Amino acid sequence: xxxxxxxxxxxxxxxxxxxxxxxxxxxxxxxxxxxxxxxxxxxxxxxxxxxxxxxxxxxxxxxxxxxxxxxxxxxxxxxxxxxxxxxxxxxxxxxxxxxxxxxxxxxxxxxxxxxxxxxxxxxxxxxxxxxxxxxxxxxxxxxxxxxxxxxxxxxxxxxxxxxxxxxxxxxxxxxxxxxxxxxxxxxxxxxxxxxxxxxxxxxxxxxxxxxxxxxxxxxxxxxxxxxxxxxxxxxxxxxxxxxxxxxxxxxxxxxxxxxxxxxxxxxxxxxxxxxxxxxxxxxxxxxxxxxxxxxxxxxxxxxxxxxxxxxxxxxxxxxxxxxxxxxxxxxxxxxxxxxxxxxxxxxxxxxxxxxxxxxxxxxxxxxxxxxxxxxxxxxxxxxxxxxxxxxxxxxxxxxxxxxxxxxxxxxxxxxxxxxxxxxxxxxxxxxxxxxxxxxxxx
Numbered sequence: 001x002x003x004x005x006x007x008x009x010x011x012x013x014x015x016x017x018x019x020x021x022x023x024x025x026x027x028x029x030x031x032x033x034x035x036x037x038x039x040x041x042x043x044x045x046x047x048x049x050x051x052x053x054x055x056x057x058x059x060x061x062x063x064x065x066x067x068x069x070x071x072x073x074x075x076x077x078x079x080x081x082x083x084x085x086x087x088x089x090x091x092x093x094x095x096x097x098x099x100x101x102x103x104x105x106x107x108x109x110x111x112x113x114x115x116x117x118x119x120x121x122x123x124x125x126x127x128x129x130x131x132x133x134x135x136x137x138x139x140x141x142x143x144x145x146x147x148x149x150x151x152x153x154x155x156x157x158x159x160x161x162x163x164x165x166x167x168x169x170x171x172x173x174x175x176x177x178x179x180x181x182x183x184x185x186x187x188x189x190x191x192x193x194x195x196x197x198x199x200x201x202x203x204x205x206x207x208x209x210x211x212x213x214x215x216x217x218x219x220x221x222x223x224x225x226x227x228x229x230x231x232x233x234x235x236x237x238x239x240x241x242x243x244x245x246x247x248x249x250x251x252x253x254x255x256x257x258x259x260x261x262x263x264x265x266x267x268x269x270x271x272x273x274x275x276x277x278x279x280x281x282x283x284x285x286x287x288x289x290x291x292x293x294x295x296x297x298x299x300x301x302x303x304x305x306x307x308x309x310x311x312x313x314x315x316x317x318x319x320x321x322x323x324x325x326x327x328x329x330x331x332x333x334x335x336x337x338x339x340x341x342x343x344x345x346x347x348x349x350x351x352x353x354x355x356x357x358x359x360x361x362x363x364x365x366x367x368x369x370x371x372x373x374x375x376x377x378x379x380x381x382x383x384x385x386x387x388x389x390x391x392x393x394x395x396x397x398x399x400x401x402x403x404x405x406x407x408x409x410x411x412x413x414x415x416x417x418x419x420x421x422x423x424x425x426x427x428x429x430x431x432x433x434x435x436x437x438x439x440x441x442x
Contacts, residue, residue, distance in 0.1 A: 009119030010126045011329060013336075016346045021128075021332055023343075023441045024159060025110055028130050028326065031155035032108040035147075037132050040107040042089040044114075045080045050092055060084050060116045082114040086131040087283075087305075087323055091312035094135055094319050103319075104136040104144070110328070121337060122299040127329030130155075131305075135312070135321035142255045145287040145307050146262035148324045152291065152303055153263070153270045155326070160442050161335060163294040166303070167229075167274035168259050170287050172252025173239065174225070174278060178212075180246035181221045187282060188212040193226050194278035197300075226276035232264060233257045235273040252286075259287055285309040289324050293334070302331045344440040345398030348377045350432055351414070352394040353403045355381040363405055367412070370427035371403075376437065378403075391417055400436050403427075 006012075013021060029039075045064050052058055064080040083089045086109050094105065110130045117123050132151060134144045149166045156164055174193070175186040183189050192207040199207075201223050208214040208222055221242065228238045236253045256273055263271035279288040286307030293302050305324030312319040335341045351371055353364045364380045371378040379399075381390045387404070394402050394417055403425070404413045414430060415422040431437075 009117070009124045011124055011333060013332075016343045017332070017336055019343050019348070019439055020336075020341050020441050021328070023439075024328065024332065025128075025130070027158055028155045028328075029108070029110060031151065031158065032130075032132055034154075035106075035132075035151050037106045037108040037151075040090070040093070040109050041111055042083075042086070042093050042109065044082055044112075046083050046089050046092060048079050048081050051081045051084065051088060062114050062116055084115045085113055086111060086129055086325065087133070087308070087311070090131070090133055090135075090323070091308075091319070091321070094312050094321075095314050098137070098314065098317075098319065104134050104140070106132070106134050108132045122296075122330050122334045124329055124333065127327065130326040130328050131323055133321050133323030135319050137319055138317065140307075140309075140320040140322065142258065142286070143262075145255065145322050146259045148305070148322060149259065149263050149271050149289065150266045152289075152324055152326065153267045156291075156303070157267070160341065161293070161331070162296070162340070164302070165269065165292055165294070166263070166271045167277050167290045167292060167301075168256065168263075168271050168287060169273065169275050169277040170252040170256040170259075171278075171284050171306070172248050172286060173256060173275065174252075176246040176249025176252055177225050177239070177242075177244050178222065180244035180249055181218045183212055183214055183218055183222075185212050189214065189222060190278045191280065193222060193276065194280050196223075196226055196276050229272060229274040229276075231260070231269065231272045233261060235260070235275070239275070255287060279304065279306055283308045283311045285320075287322065293331070296334050296338075299330075299334055302327050302334075342442055344442070345400070347397050347399065348439060349379050349397065349399045350376050350436060350438070351378045351401045351403050352390065352399045353378060353380045354387060354390050354405070355384040356405065356407065358384045360384070360405065367403060367405060367427045371430075374431070376432065391415075401432060 051061050061081040061084055064082060108131065112126060112128050114126050117125060119125060152166060174190055178186040178189045189208060189212040192204050192211055196204050205219040205223060208219040224242060228235055236257050239253060260271050260273050277288055277290050284306040288306035289304055290301035291303035303324060303326045307322040309320040310318060353368045355361060355364050368378040368380050391402055400416060400418060402415045402417055406412045411424045413422050414425040
């Protein structure tokens, strides 16, 4: 067999990176649970008609197909696709299980998704997302839209990553403004403005004319709105100064001011109102979020989401929700590439139990078992080589302590191979310093 060739866009982290990923997942999961979100995992596939019913996503969906169809089978696999986010499958789950759920339903989901994008730095075809959503029946109070940035602020703020800011807008502000200037297709205008960072204002103005039917004056007004931003409620005054009026615009401004002011009270500088934020998916109806990592702005958002009112409906019953998703693989990939995240050792092992002779392995195994019962990650030396060689084995793997079983009734000793200090120890009560118990991420 020839040497395999890596497949771009499908990352496989080395063990130290995987330990960092698990550490980050644990910290995020703990924060989500502190805010009362319950865990959920949905299936990897969804019917294509569900995946494609909202937004421009058809180019990104991977189909699920068998290599050979079973002539006697029921078929239908061609109608399945791998989910490209966790919001659409969550909405389906809510519809299927509405009778069993207590509303408002708060869930978190940390799971892989698949998206047929062109692989590049920070963008993958298989990646992990960490989502939270709050869904209610028929109505969802707007205060939940102000709560989600606080959760993300605490989840990411406890990690050794660069500073970040959550940019917020409200679809009602944008759509109300577009209607107020006389545009009849606000959704087309939103999609055009969403491309502002990619293609620039001149091309967006042309796109507004081509796809949303905007005049030159209307396009100019839309671009003026998109230029407004601010860390406090003053952004609303700047919007009103443009002289456009519409009930939907005013409703959106009130909701967006609440989001910004709530975030400022919780963590000053966490959120900034940025009226160019639109989000490309059509199902968003209220507040929308994007998150910029300082120094990595050129790579786009690492955490996004928003309010949706019509994604999950069953007859006359609707299940409005609001959600936000951390792109875990995206975030970690960028930081790994820049050498920003490190782990103190390449294995979880804290102690290597030395082996004086192969026939003594059962005794060393008992010591290791006693340490493990007390939560100390331990392994036994792979061979009864000279002690110097066993110590070098531990050094290469970053294991900080080597345990030497006592011979002929002598007490055991444990050595910190970094400092060279060695002392008597008993497996029943010896404990390493807290900072050595597990690998540290920094």
